[in-house]
Amino acid sequence: METPTVQVIAAAPTPPGRLRTLPVLYVEDNEVNVILMQAMAGKRPQVQLLVARSGAEAVAAARQTRPLLVLMDMNLGDCHGTELIGRMRTERPDAGTMYVAVSAEASSEQINLALRHGFDRYLTKPLRLDALLALFDELDQKVLGANPI
Template sequence: MPDPAVPLVLYVEDDRIHLILMEEVFRLLPGWELRCAETGAEALAALAERPPNLVLVDMNLPDMTGLELIEKAHAHVGLAEALKGLRWVALSADDPGSVVRAARAAGFHDYWLKPIDVPRLESALRKLLA
């Protein structure tokens, strides 16, 4: 059974290399649990099963965009209440430009460019969950 005192991060990413990298990074971060989903549909199922403390979302998933995922999660009748206060971070290798504004308007708390700055990851996670 999962320990509710251990922060859970859901990482939604379809690129296997990025998934493996993040899994390795989280192995080195004591006191954190990482769960991965490769599609928006898998992410919605994971959110319903056990709401995390933080969601890291690739903006370009195979079945929907990150903006569509956050919209569907907020609109989902069974999830809306459970996800109140959940922190969301958009991840993309694309030039942020207007995407950052759209992500923030949709409910994302931050926008990180790929590749992820691994040395800063733990402090960024702690800041988001503070």
């Protein structure tokens, strides 16, 4: 069995005085969506974006990198997001990681299903840049509060 690989997208240079990085795992099997997320995450230099293209890669990446935020597409080639979040939360039940579902399915039924299965939030595609940046900023403030510079 092959070991899953995870693509690490280097964070933009860290501004002077900013010592923290925010490891964010993006679980997505659509290359166009990956490219869009890379461009959006690039607006926040503290974000270290890691990309997993399957559920198996996501589980391996979470073990290795301990992300603070997991953005997860709900319809992956090897599993559904509701299945994957159960596996990931079982692996790291007390990690403090925020899990956010990302999907084009915007019905209240789908959103409620995701939240019942353990997602903290739900973002719909196409992603709004302002909503994503606000999420990164919220996470940054949380980390800053826990680890003042």
